Amino acid sequence: LDGFEVTAAATASVCAPTEVTIRALAADGTTYTGFTGPVDISTSSNHGNWSSSGFGTLIPSTDSNDDGAVQYSFAAGDNGQVVLNLSNTHADELTVTATESGGTATGVSSVIAFNENALQINVTDTLGNDFIAGRNHALEVEMLRLDPVSGSCGRFEEYQGDIDLKAWITRSTNDAGGVAPEVTGVGGDVSLPSATPGADNLTLNFVQGLASTQLLTSDVGQYALNLTDDSSGLVLDINNQPITINASSADYTVRPFAFYLLATTQRATPTSNPAATSAAGSAFIKAGETFDLMARAVVHQGVDDSNDDGVADAGADLSDNAATPAFGNEGESVSLSSTLLLPSPSLAGVVDPGLAGATTISAFSSGAGTASVRFDEVGIIQLDAQLQSGSYLGSSNVTGAIDYVGRFYPDQFLISDDGPQLRDGNDDVSPWTCDFTYQGQGFGFVSEPSITVTAVNVLGATTNNYGGAFWSLPLPQHTIELDSASPATGSACLDGVGGIAAGCFTGNSSSVTRSWTG
Numbered sequence: 001l002d003g004f005e006v007t008a009a010a011t012a013s014v015c016a017p018t019e020v021t022i023r024a025l026a027a028d029g030t031t032y033t034g035f036t037g038p039v040d041i042s043t044s045s046n047h048g049n050w051s052s053s054g055f056g057t058l059i060p061s062t063d064s065n066d067d068g069a070v071q072y073s074f075a076a077g078d079n080g081q082v083v084l085n086l087s088n089t090h091a092d093e094l095t096v097t098a099t100e101s102g103g104t105a106t107g108v109s110s111v112i113a114f115n116e117n118a119l120q121i122n123v124t125d126t127l128g129n130d131f132i133a134g135r136n137h138a139l140e141v142e143m144l145r146l147d148p149v150s151g152s153c154g155r156f157e158e159y160q161g162d163i164d165l166k167a168w169i170t171r172s173t174n175d176a177g178g179v180a181p182e183v184t185g186v187g188g189d190v191s192l193p194s195a196t197p198g199a200d201n202l203t204l205n206f207v208q209g210l211a212s213t214q215l216l217t218s219d220v221g222q223y224a225l226n227l228t229d230d231s232s233g234l235v236l237d238i239n240n241q242p243i244t245i246n247a248s249s250a251d252y253t254v255r256p257f258a259f260y261l262l263a264t265t266q267r268a269t270p271t272s273n274p275a276a277t278s279a280a281g282s283a284f285i286k287a288g289e290t291f292d293l294m295a296r297a298v299v300h301q302g303v304d305d306s307n308d309d310g311v312a313d314a315g316a317d318l319s320d321n322a323a324t325p326a327f328g329n330e331g332e333s334v335s336l337s338s339t340l341l342l343p344s345p346s347l348a349g350v351v352d353p354g355l356a357g358a359t360t361i362s363a364f365s366s367g368a369g370t371a372s373v374r375f376d377e378v379g380i381i382q383l384d385a386q387l388q389s390g391s392y393l394g395s396s397n398v399t400g401a402i403d404y405v406g407r408f409y410p411d412q413f414l415i416s417d418d419g420p421q422l423r424d425g426n427d428d429v430s431p432w433t434c435d436f437t438y439q440g441q442g443f444g445f446v447s448e449p450s451i452t453v454t455a456v457n458v459l460g461a462t463t464n465n466y467g468g469a470f471w472s473l474p475l476p477q478h479t480i481e482l483d484s485a486s487p488a489t490g491s492a493c494l495d496g497v498g499g500i501a502a503g504c505f506t507g508n509s510s511s512v513t514r515s516w517t518g
Helices: none
Strands: 003-008 011-013 018-025 037-043 049-052 057-059 070-074 081-087 096-100 106-108 112-115 117-123 137-146 153-155 161-171 182-185 188-191 202-206 210-216 221-229 245-248 252-255 258-265 291-298 334-342 368-374 379-387 399-409 412-417 442-445 451-456 477-481 492-494 503-505 511-515
Touching (some): 003 096, 011 117, 011 245, 049 057, 070 081, 182 202, 258 379, 291 334, 334 368, 334 399
Parallel strands (some): 003 106, 011 112
Antiparallel strands (some): 003 018, 037 070, 037 096, 049 081, 057 070, 096 106, 161 202, 182 188, 202 210, 221 252, 258 291, 291 368, 379 399, 412 451, 477 511, 492 503
């Protein structure tokens, strides 16, 4: 544990709780997903009460002391990040500090301004805070007010009709600097600038203090949505003077939908993966030969996500999904791996060496990056990609896969023999003792000659998986022929001892042929 990242909206209402996200950080700035333990939380104004829906424990479990102090114990199910709710009935500005109990790791939020009159931006989408590039995300804007006369606090239902607002985003320091998002309004979709606009640029229709809208994205990013009403005059102070109303969301992290992967050879004429599904399928590349694996971060398409859970359906075709061009500018990397599908890893002698080569992509252009990788065995594999950090800027993970890659096949065969010894023609046991035979004299071998053929990969290592259905070398034969300089007839005879079939050579074209037995 190196510290904590504490984030919240810049503005909040005294009438409703606001979300505060606390993320445990490792030394490299990624989420320390394994962190468990107590964290002491406090506010700089010593105001506020806390509540939690995390997996851990909040002490006190029902916080009503209005002192801003509480302790939360992270549980394994939090995966290093929790969202707590802070209620504050005081119109003040404060920061939130989180410190490891008994430790030194700490983190402080930016200033949160609690106002008696505020627009609050609520996430109403079915995916909650999981924002995905290319997928419209439902939001709701609510007008909340502490009535200066009655003291009642809640939605201001008189805030109604088409109301003109200023809308913009504030990019975080981690933002990739991609294409700006849009929001839907009465007059159409509005592209959001990165600073407060000089004039109203968004109109929302409010019904009894509520307005629905959507955040439209085509690229990755991390930013807060800001709204200001400084022109409607619908909210007055105790002196009947118009009040400027502000809203600011917490940082929205917009991630890619998935990674589209493409495997191609590095040969003079590159070819794509034939996606063989059996040992009889088309060959792709030699075992141990490098090939290019491209990973492209892509946007969401409804046809690829039939249950709208934000995860690509198994077998979804992502080849036509547009890229998220800014991916990689925020420093994220992609880890590549493989799983042997065929021959089955459960079979005796079958090995799965995993993916080798440059199995991490850290450089991206227009949302895509390529690595030079290899698979050192025979077979068919699945290729997978995921974020090396495990989550996109602390949100959800992003994955991609190619279900079938291959067939991978041996580079060549190495041949060796057992040093066969000739046997004297008049002796069934002794090795050859002279360097000739008489014409027509029988001769043989001490034992049947043995030749070993070993399938190897490009690196010269044995491909253990070259067997079973993946054995495609035709059944070899060996042939013993009469030397071309020998007499035409009656030169020599094999006598059948040593396992070689008996027979005489009767001419230059004659031979004794026998198939291998293994």
